[in-house]
Ligand SMILES: NC(=O)C1=CN([C@@H]2O[C@H](COP(=O)(O)OP(=O)(O)OC[C@H]3O[C@@H](n4cnc5c(N)ncnc54)[C@H](OP(=O)(O)O)[C@@H]3O)[C@@H](O)[C@H]2O)C=CC1
């Protein structure tokens with residue numbers, strides 16, 4: 001069985017570990033590193049996986065998943081580079097960081113796959129995009145696709161698209177949560193109790209997402225089917241247009257893409 005080590009088990013590292021266990025992977029095939037002993041203890045207790053130090057992780061694992069913040073990558077690479085044996089597969093989940101950063105710092109020929117996942121990994125509904133670096137071969141991409149395929153959907157994209165993907169599907173869940181939060185607030189304004197408003201909106205979001213994924217409709221057609229002549233929906237849509245919500249979303253996603261590019265530039269030679 002492939003042994004996987006997650007370096008930095010924060011929010012996304014934990015989402016991956018939890019998703020892999022829910023998908024049937026044995027906890028004994030998983031390792032993680034963490035800086036805070038109390039956090040490590042909590043994860044071991046919850047998932048039954050072993051907390052190890054970085055040298056042990058890179059020795060024992062076949063696949064080394066880097067899940068620290070981009071700002072923490074340099075000290076981690078200082079620790080990993082002298083210890084990692086040749087022939088390991090390194091998978092980076094870090095926003096903005098190009099595969100060539102890892103290739104420059106790790107032993108010559110190390111296979112690196114850049115992945116942009118998202119937190120719905122926790123419930124087996126991730127969207128992950130993967131791109132191989134200079135030494136990643138098809139079998140490496142196949143292995144990463146199989147691993148992430150057990151916790152959601154996987155797309156292969158050219159690495160040049162990863163900053164845009166980060167903005168769309170990496171950050172994307174946050175924008176949906178933000179919309180849901182705002183819609184629940186609207187319910188409160190209209191006098192609906194918070195719990196009822198949350199039920200109404202969350203189930204509407206699940207229903208809409210299911211129609212988008214499973215139906216054969218285009219989002220425009222689906223929206224038109226809700227929008228009756230002289231009805232309620234068009235009265236709301238007019239307000240969304242007046243407030244520039246479409247342009248705001250486009251600008252938001254462009255800003256997220258630009259931030260991803262900036263995070264990568266901070267680690268250029
Ligand atoms: N959150 C998300 O939705 C997504 C995040 N990502 C990417 O995943 C990465 C992690 O993000 P996220 O999980 O949100 O961040 P977190 O801060 O929650 O997780 C990072 C974890 O790594 C730990 N860490 C830092 N340095 C080391 C080290 N040298 N050795 C061991 N552990 C270390 C941190 O510890 P400490 O708390 O002490 O700093 C923290 O627990 C980022 O690069 C991000 O771009 C990608 C897709 C989605």
Ligand SMILES: O=C(O)[C@@H]1CCC=N1
Pocket residue numbers: 095166170171
């Ligand atoms: O906000 C971030 O930087 C990370 C990357 C994508 C989602 N969360």
